[in-house]
Amino acid sequence: MQPLENGQKTLASDAQRCRAAIRLGTHTGPTAGLAPGCVQANLMILPQDLANEFLLFCQRNPKPCPLLAVTEAGQATVPSMGESIDVRQDVPKYRVWRDGKLASEPSSLMDLWRDDLVTFLIGCSFSFEEALLVDGIDVRHISQSTNVPMYRTNIATNGTKRLHGPLVVSMRPMPAADAIRAIQITSRFPSVHGAPVHLGDPTLIGIRDINRPDYGDPVTIHEGEIPVFWACGVTPQSIIQTVKPEFSITHAPGHMLITDISNARLASF
Amino acid sequence: MQPLENGQKTLASDAQRCRAAIRLGTHTGPTAGLAPGCVQANLMILPQDLANEFLLFCQRNPKPCPLLAVTEAGQATVPSMGESIDVRQDVPKYRVWRDGKLASEPSSLMDLWRDDLVTFLIGCSFSFEEALLVDGIDVRHISQSTNVPMYRTNIATNGTKRLHGPLVVSMRPMPAADAIRAIQITSRFPSVHGAPVHLGDPTLIGIRDINRPDYGDPVTIHEGEIPVFWACGVTPQSIIQTVKPEFSITHAPGHMLITDISNARLASF
Numbered sequence: 001m002q003p004l005e006n007g008q009k010t011l012a013s014d015a016q017r018c019r020a021a022i023r024l025g026t027h028t029g030p031t032a033g034l035a036p037g038c039v040q041a042n043l044m045i046l047p048q049d050l051a052n053e054f055l056l057f058c059q060r061n062p063k064p065c066p067l068l069a070v071t072e073a074g075q076a077t078v079p080s081m082g083e084s085i086d087v088r089q090d091v092p093k094y095r096v097w098r099d100g101k102l103a104s105e106p107s108s109l110m111d112l113w114r115d116d117l118v119t120f121l122i123g124c125s126f127s128f129e130e131a132l133l134v135d136g137i138d139v140r141h142i143s144q145s146t147n148v149p150m151y152r153t154n155i156a157t158n159g160t161k162r163l164h165g166p167l168v169v170s171m172r173p174m175p176a177a178d179a180i181r182a183i184q185i186t187s188r189f190p191s192v193h194g195a196p197v198h199l200g201d202p203t204l205i206g207i208r209d210i211n212r213p214d215y216g217d218p219v220t221i222h223e224g225e226i227p228v229f230w231a232c233g234v235t236p237q238s239i240i241q242t243v244k245p246e247f248s249i250t251h252a253p254g255h256m257l258i259t260d261i262s263n264a265r266l267a268s269f
Numbered sequence: 270m271q272p273l274e275n276g277q278k279t280l281a282s283d284a285q286r287c288r289a290a291i292r293l294g295t296h297t298g299p300t301a302g303l304a305p306g307c308v309q310a311n312l313m314i315l316p317q318d319l320a321n322e323f324l325l326f327c328q329r330n331p332k333p334c335p336l337l338a339v340t341e342a343g344q345a346t347v348p349s350m351g352e353s354i355d356v357r358q359d360v361p362k363y364r365v366w367r368d369g370k371l372a373s374e375p376s377s378l379m380d381l382w383r384d385d386l387v388t389f390l391i392g393c394s395f396s397f398e399e400a401l402l403v404d405g406i407d408v409r410h411i412s413q414s415t416n417v418p419m420y421r422t423n424i425a426t427n428g429t430k431r432l433h434g435p436l437v438v439s440m441r442p443m444p445a446a447d448a449i450r451a452i453q454i455t456s457r458f459p460s461v462h463g464a465p466v467h468l469g470d471p472t473l474i475g476i477r478d479i480n481r482p483d484y485g486d487p488v489t490i491h492e493g494e495i496p497v498f499w500a501c502g503v504t505p506q507s508i509i510q511t512v513k514p515e516f517s518i519t520h521a522p523g524h525m526l527i528t529d530i531s532n533a534r535l536a537s538f
Binding site: 052055056058059060067070072080158160161184187194268269 | 327430452456459
């Protein structure tokens, strides 16, 4: 990573202020809309043994699991994504999973931290949605102020020995011309899911009812609009829940880790 | 990966014929120019323990170490890159390293194979050079029929606990307009090193004499041409040689693994 330029320094200080408020407990809610322009990341924390295998899973499934950073075991800092980041304290709400079941939703991991825990920061669609909005494309769940609709598909991920399961996708409906433009724009952002995985007929990827998403909320699809499907960062959580490891930690949905990195820097060119 | 289309089937059968000749020992030399259109891969084989760390190193250094595939320990096949591939027999010349020193250069690994060996296939610049040539750009070491010049730089890779060392780059000189075009073209190929890491003054990245490469051969730089530097697949070999692990295997330079995948399929869009 290059040293930050002036404009990036301003963005970074916004991110640092937000993380400070989260760490102090003065901000406890979702992070959408906070520190605009800054990358927000999905979080996955696993014991070393399973972490090695999850790293392999991410290598085999870069569209749902685009890695922004991976720590050493026990390391709570991620200097490449922000000097002051502490992954144990900087997310407003965590989810602790035991044997695949939700065990608790703490606002800090200081009491749970272990020397064998490896942290994965995974790209999030917030980054490419900002690029779509800047281009004048209507992102329906944002204009309707709901969560993006997400669906389990019949597309299998490329599994490892222990980690396997179906791809989860998010859907954004748009007119054809916008869909083409959205494909061009998101192709430039491979580290936040990249180009769509499908468009058009939802049944071809195993989605029975587009109005009944498996996660998030349904959105209005206007006459003549095409549903466009992107690989979704919920996939690794879904896989972990399927595989039921003894212990893992994720962020709570919508409660992301805000980094110092600008979304623009994630563009591949 | 999608099922192969007809044109890809023809490419794949070329690749299969080449691998068969290599496996039988009727082809023993370098692979440049064989099975045109097919991806050729750098090879790195490591025991499981160091393989976990090398996977992390690749995640942190995607430009020199773009991963095309990683096997399970002991697995000699790589179906995602070609149904019939056997990594123990399909490379014309291997290099076996013991304690960082070259121990032997066998043409088969059948006698050396172990259940704990993990194979990494890493993208190779052959793929993007084909795209440059198709675009009418003169790739100097190809038109001069020599090896590409490669240099150790003063740019550090992003290390792990045991794996660290300088970035190695390859250099192709070209007029400015071609350099700009080459940046656009190679940006589309992130899995074979992607966009250049530097252009212009070689001393800024620690190269003292452009006419004395550390690996490969010098090439002519015409008046007004700019040297353009790409991250190079020799970097992981150089790192392994620096770190001197007890046991590792690579391909011999220029003796690559030919896969069934078409270079065109590596384009990000």
